[in-house]
Amino acid sequence: MMPISQILSDNVRLLKAKAAKPAIYGVTIAIGAVVIASALVSVINTGEISINGIVHAQSSNVALWALDLMPFIFAFWGQYVSSLIAYEAGAMVIDQTQDLRTKTTALEYQAMHDATHDALTDLPNRILLRDRLQQAIHSAQREDRPLAVLLLDLNRFKDINETLGHYQGDRLLKHVASRLKHVVRDADTLARLGGDEFAIILNPLSSLEDIHTVANKIQKALAPPYTLDGLNVDVQASVGAALYPEHGTDADTLLQRTDVAMYAAKQEKKSFVLYSDKLDQQSPRRLTLMSELREGIKNNELTLRFQPIVSNRTNGIHEVEVLVRWDHKIHGIMTPDEFIPMAERTGLIYPITQWVIKNALKQQAAWRAVGLDVGIAVNISAQTLLDPEFPDQVTGLIAAYDVSPQRITLEITESSIMFDQELALHILSRFADMGVRIAIDDFGTGYSSLSYLKKLPVSHLKIDKSFVLDMLANENDAIIVNATIDLGHNLGLKVIAEGVENEETLDRLRKRGCDAMQGYHINYPLRAEDFAPWIYGASQWGQNLPPGQAIN
Ligand code: C2E
Ligand code: CA
Ligand code: CA
Numbered sequence: 001m002m003p004i005s006q007i008l009s010d011n012v013r014l015l016k017a018k019a020a021k022p023a024i025y026g027v028t029i030a031i032g033a034v035v036i037a038s039a040l041v042s043v044i045n046t047g048e049i050s051i052n053g054i055v056h057a058q059s060s061n062v063a064l065w066a067l068d069l070m071p072f073i074f075a076f077w078g079q080y081v082s083s084l085i086a087y088e089a090g091a092m093v094i095d096q097t098q099d100l101r102t103k104t105t106a107l108e109y110q111a112m113h114d115a116t117h118d119a120l121t122d123l124p125n126r127i128l129l130r131d132r133l134q135q136a137i138h139s140a141q142r143e144d145r146p147l148a149v150l151l152l153d154l155n156r157f158k159d160i161n162e163t164l165g166h167y168q169g170d171r172l173l174k175h176v177a178s179r180l181k182h183v184v185r186d187a188d189t190l191a192r193l194g195g196d197e198f199a200i201i202l203n204p205l206s207s208l209e210d211i212h213t214v215a216n217k218i219q220k221a222l223a224p225p226y227t228l229d230g231l232n233v234d235v236q237a238s239v240g241a242a243l244y245p246e247h248g249t250d251a252d253t254l255l256q257r258t259d260v261a262m263y264a265a266k267q268e269k270k271s272f273v274l275y276s277d278k279l280d281q282q283s284p285r286r287l288t289l290m291s292e293l294r295e296g297i298k299n300n301e302l303t304l305r306f307q308p309i310v311s312n313r314t315n316g317i318h319e320v321e322v323l324v325r326w327d328h329k330i331h332g333i334m335t336p337d338e339f340i341p342m343a344e345r346t347g348l349i350y351p352i353t354q355w356v357i358k359n360a361l362k363q364q365a366a367w368r369a370v371g372l373d374v375g376i377a378v379n380i381s382a383q384t385l386l387d388p389e390f391p392d393q394v395t396g397l398i399a400a401y402d403v404s405p406q407r408i409t410l411e412i413t414e415s416s417i418m419f420d421q422e423l424a425l426h427i428l429s430r431f432a433d434m435g436v437r438i439a440i441d442d443f444g445t446g447y448s449s450l451s452y453l454k455k456l457p458v459s460h461l462k463i464d465k466s467f468v469l470d471m472l473a474n475e476n477d478a479i480i481v482n483a484t485i486d487l488g489h490n491l492g493l494k495v496i497a498e499g500v501e502n503e504e505t506l507d508r509l510r511k512r513g514c515d516a517m518q519g520y521h522i523n524y525p526l527r528a529e530d531f532a533p534w535i536y537g538a539s540q541w542g543q544n545l546p547p548g549q550a551i552n
Contacts, residue, residue, distance in 0.1 A: 023078015030070035121177035129191035157196035305525030319375035382416030432457030465499025
């Protein structure tokens with residue numbers, strides 16, 4: 001590529017040439033005027049145009065001398081003005097280039113900043129923390145000294161969030177972040193890992209006492225009540241810490257061990273716990289599970305269950321919800337609650353979701369091949385939903401298994417939308433454009449922004465089972481269920497109730513106009529091979545399905 005200075009000087013030359021053109025015309029006209037005037041004077045003096053007459057006119061007529069100067073004046077003026085214009089234009093181009101450069105650098109910096117910082121508190125995020133920790137480990141290694149990592153998690157944050165709403169929850173997190181900033185030194189790193197989890201790298205660490213001092217300072221800083229929505233709220237934190245090189249010599253091990261220590265602090269209701277091998281023995285399951293899960297995904301230890309959701313209108317199957325299980329070699333079948341939260345924290349949720357969608361679509365294609373055309377609903381965690389590559393991955397799988405996008409529902413929670421509304425809207429719209437249906441899962445348990453719900457391409461609301469389970473006995477629950485059905489219908493959405501455990505609840509929901517129902521009363525989450533025999537056998541819900549002669 002040509003260097004920018006070369007391009008600029010070429011442009012300046014071009015401009016100069018352009019500006020010189022009128023001057024050249026001026027010089028030509030002036031010379032023409034001199035010739036004509038000399039000829040005229042020659043005619044006046046001698047009665048003819050002759051060389052002698054013109055030479056005589058030039059030597060004797062003073063007015064012609066003034067005219068003779070004109071071409072020189074034009075030439076000089078042209079040269080001067082063209083240089084001036086070219087110089088000014090050049091300066092303008094340089095200024096604007098500089099301006100653009102500054103703006104581009106600022107945008108690049110902003111993009112980099114956004115990718116490495118938490119939007120709410122502007123603190124470094126998990127990615128930057130890991131990077132800084134790696135650098136800190138390198139320098140500690142070189143200088144042969146220790147460093148410490150602290151992980152803190154607010155107690156009861158979930159309750160506060162649920163009681164006062166996410167807006168107040170976010171305000172609280174901002175307050176906590178700014179109080180924590182005062183606790184750390186400039187050289188330390190304070191990061192927000194997501195939710196109510198914060199981490200601190202203490203580097204350098206002069207003595208072991210330092211960690212205890214910082215842990216105390218953290219509790220002191222967080223202790224004064226926060227005023228939220230006119231209420232005074234108390235917040236304490238559970239802090240766990242691990243040391244380099246004593247507890248780990250790489251970033252991942254150190255972070256994992258601070259996590260174990262923090263978890264122990266929570267369990268033992270202590271404000272601070274420093275990691276020790278003993279903790280691993282106390283929670284061996286938790287620690288080893290993380291590495292086992294990684295292996296388990298690769299070794300196909302995950303397995304799927306399919307729970308039927310029935311339609312009020314057709315009295316047939318609306319779709320099946322896909323629920324993952326982990327068939328652990330020692331612990332046996334583990335439910336998602338035992339490993340999904342951990343998978344979300346460690347990033348393993350990405351390969352899990354991939355595995356689940358792939359195998360669910362495979363199963364759907366297998367059912368269709370034997371004449372059973374059933375839609376599937378898959379649970380999607382916030383992180384996966386907000387991964388910009390996710391829609392492309394799903395598109396690829398849909399094509400690979402030749403499944404109709406209209407037969408797929410993604411179940412997402414309200415909190416995953418609220419986390420980054422713009423991005424969620426963008427990604428959900430891509431799915432909706434494909435024809436994939438979106439359901440809001442666990443509706444009623446989180447913070448619902450109704451105005452936002454209206455804007456989203458959502459087609460179903462799933463009333464959380466906590467309201468449905470007890471709706472016959474608990475009037476408040478019944479009110480919430482009814483209100484959600486009405487709300488959904490008013491927004492033009494279909495409403496599904498989960499947690500239907502008996503005939504009376506099913507009956508009540510049907511009468512109340514709920515569109516679809518799911519629960520142990522209809523059936524438990526089933527193995528793939530048990531689903532077809534059930535639907536074509538004992539169940540009352542198979543009538544609207546095509547005959548399943550091929551199924552046995
Ligand atoms: P969820 O999405 O609310 O799923 C419904 C849960 O309620 C399932 O538990 C199901 O077995 C249970 N359930 C269904 N009917 C009844 C009933 O009548 N009574 C009672 N008490 N419970 C009922 P499961 O399978 O243990 O799943 C728990 C949660 O794990 C799910 O809650 C979902 O949030 C998550 N999960 C499951 N599979 C996946 C997955 O593949 N990816 C992700 N990200 N999350 C998943
Ligand atoms: Ca669900
Ligand atoms: Ca639910």
